[in-house]
Amino acid sequence: MRKTLLGNISPEEFLRDYWQKKPLLIRQAWTDFPELIDLARLSELAARDDVESRLIEYKNEQWKLENGPFSSARLKRLGETDWTILVQNMNHLVPHISDLLYRFNFLPYTRLDDLMISYAPPGGTVGPHYDSYDVFLLQVGGQKRWQISSDDASGFIEDAPIRVLKDFNPEQEWILEHGDMLYLPPKYAHYGVALTPGMTYSIGFRAPKTQEMATKFLEYLQDELCLDGMYADPDASVTDVPAKIDPQFVARISEMLKQVTWDEKIVTDFIGRYFSEPKPHVFFDQTEELLDYDEFAAAACEYGVMLDLKSQMLYTDDCIYMNGEAIETEAETFDALHELANQRQLAAGDYDENLLETLFTYYEYGYLIPNVPKSAD
Helix, strand or coil, X not given: CHHHHCCCCCHHHHHHHCCCCCCEEXXXXXXXXXXXXXXXXXXXXXXXXXXXXXXXXXXXXXXXXXXXXXXXXXXXXCCCCCEEEEECCHHHXXXXXXXXXXXXXXXXXXXEEEEEEEEECCCCCXXXXXXXXXXXXXXXXXXXXXXXXXXXCCCECCCCCCCCECCCCCCEEEXXXXXXXXXXXXXXXXXXXXXXXXXXXXXXXXXXXXXXHHXXXXXXXXXXXXXXXXXXXXXXXXXXXXXXXXXXXXXHHHHHHCCCCCCHHHHHHHHHHHCCCCCCCCCCCCCCCCCCHHHHHHHHHHHCEEECCCCCEEECXXXXXXXXXXXXXXXXXXXXXXXXXXXXXXXXXXXXXXXHHHHHHHHHCCCEXXXXXXXXX
16 A cells, blocks of 8 residues: 555655655556546535635736635636635545545654645646645645745745745746646645646645744643642842832742642653544534444454544553543553554454453544444444
């Protein structure tokens, strides 16, 4: 599988020679699609209010951006050229798209973000730009011309609704056909223009900014910290400048704040919670008729279970996280839950009560379901 996805090189070679270093074009990287997400299917998804979608047009030398949801009447007004519709988090919506995303599991799930699908007729483009993260661009149907450049210094067009570079001087150019894939490191300028109707599957990786991590970590500490003590100054002395901030007061407050400390265990817990936390627009739906515990246990043992497409599960040696929460469970369930986290499903088996009770709890939350074949429903 991995050999096919990365052409003739191994994941180890890719990470050593290309990852965050230089682009890589992989001809016929992936063509094993159970179905193609055509414009009609993409339009249906772009009409939903729980789906992030955008429409980008280039008219009269002006960029135009609209955010979804989009009515069918709006999309029918589109011309035959020069527009692109983009739908984020397709891995939350279509099972085989989720399967494709998780084939990039030669990198940790903490880095893997989402799979976006864009559809464009001839001339469709989002302009020359660069991303601040690593991205794989997989062509699905049609042809697209990609030009790339290591020069990203020109800056973006002011007042444009999307990030488009002012100047773009291509250094390399390829035409990608169905199944071809281009890898680009962060901040590598690229410009794709559809030559024939087709899609680009964009596999993006999380690269949080330092400011974001610091802000979120401090929010985490605010919820987790419980500090003892209270301000005291038994050695206070009389002052004739009461409005002046006393250096001794500063020293005492500084000493109090020294209690705010952390270690790798605290940072690891923050990572488990934050990097498994669903994005703001993600909500979990329970099945209309929940199985009771005995029904669920029987189905789980006979068919196994699978994570909901929107679920994220991470773990350390002594803790397991799902969708921003630390799972409370017995240590003897860890091996099975590690398999569920890594494979996103758990095979059928004779599971003990502790594991079944844990799985049932998160089944009730909508985080996982029994992997019952449709023919067995």
